[in-house]
Amino acid sequence: MFLTRFRVNTARPGSRRLLASPQAMHAAVMSAFPTLLPTAAPPQDAPRVLWRLDHTARAEVMLYVVSPDRPDLTHLVEQAGWPAAAAADPAEPGWQSRPYGPFLDRLAPGTRWAFRLTANPVHHIRRKDGEPTKRTAHITPLHQMGWLLQRQEQGGFRVLEKPEDRRLLPSGTTHSKQPHHGDRYELAVRDKRALAFDKSRSASPPAARKPHVSLVAVTFDGRLEVTDAELLRRALIQGIGKAKAYGCGLLTLASPDANW
Template identity: 70%
Template sequence: MFLTRFRVNTARSGARRLLSSPQAMHAAVMSSFPHLLPTDRPSPDAPRVLWRVDQRARAEVLLYIVSPDRPDLTHLVEQAGWPAAAADDPQHRGWQTKPYGPFLERLSTGDHWAFRLTANPVHTVRRTEDEPRKITAHLTPIHQMGWLLDPERQKRGGFRILEKPHDARLLPDGTTHRGHRHHGDRYELSVGATRTLTFNKSRVTDGSRRSRPVTLVTVTFEGRLEVTDPEALRRTLTQGIGRARAYGCGLLTLAPIPQATRQAS
């Protein structure tokens, strides 16, 4: 497994096109692997190509890729990077790729990590008993947090979202004044950017290319977790969480908790 980081040059028209269309970015990412064909479908139980776009500032947009094979992002450098600078630095060529396996193998039960995840939190609803269930996005921060805090989802993922110390909560026991659970006050979890993306998804049917509009709600979570099942967490980190993984969702990444913050908590 490999972890790759690519900084996007937002001044380039090619970068703006990729950032505005998850389908275009997906195609560009998958083109980084010469042996993969557009018709290939990942096995549900095997590591897959995952990607995520992080925008930390207006001019600092990073593309992260986790993949079973080492990617070649030359075409992305040409479309959405700094080609001249990359030519002067042949060692990095405009992106950085590191083996991911050693990090995955070091994960142990009880480890605490900071995490970041962009996901597509959804649930199924129906208005009448006779109506088939429809997949619908969670739109409020509390329901979006509830999606990730679901005990079964955490168990399958091999992690547990950490709770805040009692003296760090704004409300007693993490509840509102009406007695409802207030996830954001109880857990080390926050909802950052929420985006609604609309794009056309095209496919070939009966020899002709057809497209249909797709609307996708994505949410970026940040927080802290504890490893409860290292093997399950390795699967989560290499297979993703939730739906829309082809469109920049599902990639969970971990980072050390800063020492000063660790001591304060």
């Protein structure tokens, strides 16, 4: 397994095209692996290629990729990086890849980490009796947090709770005495994005196309404690939730005092 970081040159036209289309970015990421067939889906329990865009500043965007094989991002450097700088220094091709296995092997129950996850929080609802259920996005930060908290056990981690003296409300509750996730946990939701795009590659004019994919993506920042190292390793290499092809599902860890 490898963890790769690529800084996007937001001033280039190719970057703007990739950043505007999760489908285009997915295709560019998958093109970094010459042995992978574009249409081949990995087995259910196998590691897969995951990616995420972090908007760390107004004009700074980082692409993170977790993959079974080491990627070759030469084409991304040419489209959305700094090709002249990369050519001038062969030791720095324009991205950084590191083996991920040694870090995964160090995970142990009881250790604490800062984490970041971009995900597609959804649930299934039925509007009328007898109708089939429909996948629907969680819209509010409170429900989005609840979606992640429901996945703690199966993900092998526990989101840390705030100390009492840092909570705005007693015991992290609302006035109705119901759990208030936003005040109780070391967890924040930011960068909510509603995405809609045409999944097909139709030659029809843009005005005639309809979005075939629509989803809501949000980024979670927080602190967690490892409860089951094997389950957490699985979450780190297989992703969490839906829409993994469109930049969702990649969970990364950092030192507990990291300032994302």
